[in-house]
Amino acid sequence: MTSIDVAKLAEVSQSAVSRTFTPGASVSDATRERVMAAASELGYRPNALARAMISGRSRLIAILVAYLENQFYPVVLEKLSRALQADGYQVLLFMTDPGGQDEVVRRILQYQVQGILMASATMSSNLANECAETGIPVVMLNRYVANTSASSVTSDNIEGGRMVADFLVRTGHKRIAYIAGIEDSSTNRDREAGFYSGLADHGLVVSGRSVGNYTFEGATHATRELFSRPVRPDAVFVANDHMAFAVMDVIRSELGLRIPEDVSIIGYDNVPEASWNAYGLTTVEQHPEEMARMAINILLEQVENRTVTKRAAVLPAKLIVRSSVRTPG
Amino acid sequence: MTSIDVAKLAEVSQSAVSRTFTPGASVSDATRERVMAAASELGYRPNALARAMISGRSRLIAILVAYLENQFYPVVLEKLSRALQADGYQVLLFMTDPGGQDEVVRRILQYQVQGILMASATMSSNLANECAETGIPVVMLNRYVANTSASSVTSDNIEGGRMVADFLVRTGHKRIAYIAGIEDSSTNRDREAGFYSGLADHGLVVSGRSVGNYTFEGATHATRELFSRPVRPDAVFVANDHMAFAVMDVIRSELGLRIPEDVSIIGYDNVPEASWNAYGLTTVEQHPEEMARMAINILLEQVENRTVTKRAAVLPAKLIVRSSVRTPG
DNA sequence: CGCAATAGCGCAAGCGATTGTGGAATTTGA
DNA sequence: TCAAATTCCACAATCGCTTGCGCTATTGCG
Secondary structure (H helix, E strand, O other): OOHHHHHHHHOOOHHHHHHHOOOOOOOOHHHHHHHHHHHHHHOOOOOHHHHHHHHOOOOEEEEEEOOOOOOHHHHHHHHHHHHHHHOOOEEEEEEOOOOOHHHHHHHHHHOOOOEEEEOOOOOOHHHHHHHHHOOOOEEEEOOOOOOOOOEEEEEOHHHHHHHHHHHHHHOOOOOEEEEEOOOOOHHHHHHHHHHHHHHHHOOOOOOOEEEOOOOHHHHHHHHHHHHOOOOOOOEEEEOOHHHHHHHHHHHHHHOOOOOOOOOEEEEEEOOHHHHOOOOOOEEEEOOHHHHHHHHHHHHHHHHHHOOOOOOEEEEOOEEEOOOOOOOOO | OOHHHHHHHHOOOHHHHHHHOOOOOOOOHHHHHHHHHHHHHHOOOOOHHHHHHHHOOOOEEEEEEOOOOOOHHHHHHHHHHHHHHHOOOEEEEEEOOOOOHHHHHHHHHHOOOOEEEEOOOOOOHHHHHHHHHOOOOEEEEOOOOOOOOOEEEEEOHHHHHHHHHHHHHHOOOOOEEEEEOOOOOHHHHHHHHHHHHHHHHOOOOOOOEEEOOOOHHHHHHHHHHHHOOOOOOOEEEEOOHHHHHHHHHHHHHHOOOOOOOOOEEEEEEOOHHHHOOOOOOEEEEOOHHHHHHHHHHHHHHHHHHOOOOOOEEEEOOEEEOOOOOOOOO
16 A cells, blocks of 8 residues: 555545645645545555655664663663654664674664664674764763763763762771672773772772672672682672672572671662562662653754764762661661 | 665676675676675665665564563563574564554554564554554464464463462462452463462362552552451462562561461562572463564564464473472471 | 735655666587 | 577666645735
């Protein structure tokens, strides 16, 4: 069913059909009605691909995600997706592999997407540049990369890390350890830097550190390693919630320690599971709804003005206190 | 950058460029090389939309999801997405609202998708029909709808429910309750039917029932209600894991009961969190990888043969025993 | 009532590719 | 060596739509 078929049935020109389906185009009510009648009789639906081709606006936005295991990403993905849909855009979803990101980008560009959202902490920077050079705005969530024209939306990870340190020190912890995410990710760097600087403000240094690479298994091993050392931490700041759950499981089930009596735990993200009573995880909130809204504002503004300008939004961090941290009294 | 630009630079016809980028087309090595050289010099990438239009194959598959809160869906979504990408298809993602499904379908059809995957438990049947009538194969994951030409992939929910009943009875439970998901979803109906029939095999009936609508909050309320009645259950079968976590939280934190000593809990899905030690949830596995693989096989077979035939795959259920059920001795 | 302005429509040129057709160049076979 | 068979390429039609242009018919205004 094409617009020509509809035009024939409605006895109008094909362009009249087109205009009927183009908001704001000049059509009389009479023709519009005849066209609509014919269209619904034939079950006609405009071909979005043809429309995209000629108008140069595909209304397609690509979203790249590395993994959905960490609940933060599904939540963000849902928010992004709903917001884009509400604005009349479609979401092309791509899962990236650690290795084959080039192929992914090649495909994205072929589909004439008007913008790219990267909601993932593991994405190379030259990849981002490649997109920006093509004139397609890129917004990265939860990560920024220097020397790129890609915009970014992050929470204030440095301040967040600092708040964690401050809170742990104030609540009387002495041997405070850190479990890192992916070493060279901006989130990890910033959270760690803020954390150390917060400790330093109180004249402390970190009393142990291991690396969990943002995975559940990695965090499991990191915890075993951390707690097998001579000095046992009395608090652990874990670079994200997803790892923190693994940490808590190991501490309680394997090591037989109590949380928070023996060890306090703080995570980062405030994913839904953090509020589940079995964990009650104290954590730093990253408001996914807010981040998604911000990312989409930045992206669509550029899409609609057909410009690429680098913007970096940093949302305030907020400590969410639950039961996983021992407080005096 | 269009194929014409490349053709000019390479001093060949535009169709030569096209054939170079069409696997299996007849081009000499000499021309292919010249075209490739020109293409990479210009940074040319074939326009997938134009290609889709003329060839009638968009290589676009729509995936509909209602929500990503329940971790089962992100996991399945990731598997589906990766598998489709590997086969050279792109994923158009749509989040459905409880109300506005018609608009979603209208959009999907406009984008000339070649197939639709519905990985969600809440999707109307006439919606599915609308797609099938357009000649677009539809595969539903984790749900089936009668009077539809939509295919489906489910686990054997009836058998799964029966296994749960059998296991609970054999482990000595007497007052066995059920917390339902969405009442009219096929998953809930089947799990509940199988469960009751399993109880009946042992001469038992359910000793309590409330409805959680597959949401965390719903399950929280359902649990409070269930445990405020005179007869307290000694085991609860919860229609999915996502609700089961809420149930366990209420039982332990609000009611001060122990799991499994006072109450045993069984869920359904075996989402990643079920294996977390804080829950150790006994559950029925739905193998997301297997379901995704199956769904894609069924869908792509129809896409490639350009036929729509109803198929219903039922994968075997498997009980995963963890610590949330009290066992004698 | 007359003329300018405007609204509404049809015509036709694309958007960037695929693909059938036919012809030139090359290869094959006797 | 020459006809027949291939191979490879260019030509041109086409996919379904948007949109600038120009024409007609209507409207507005003095």
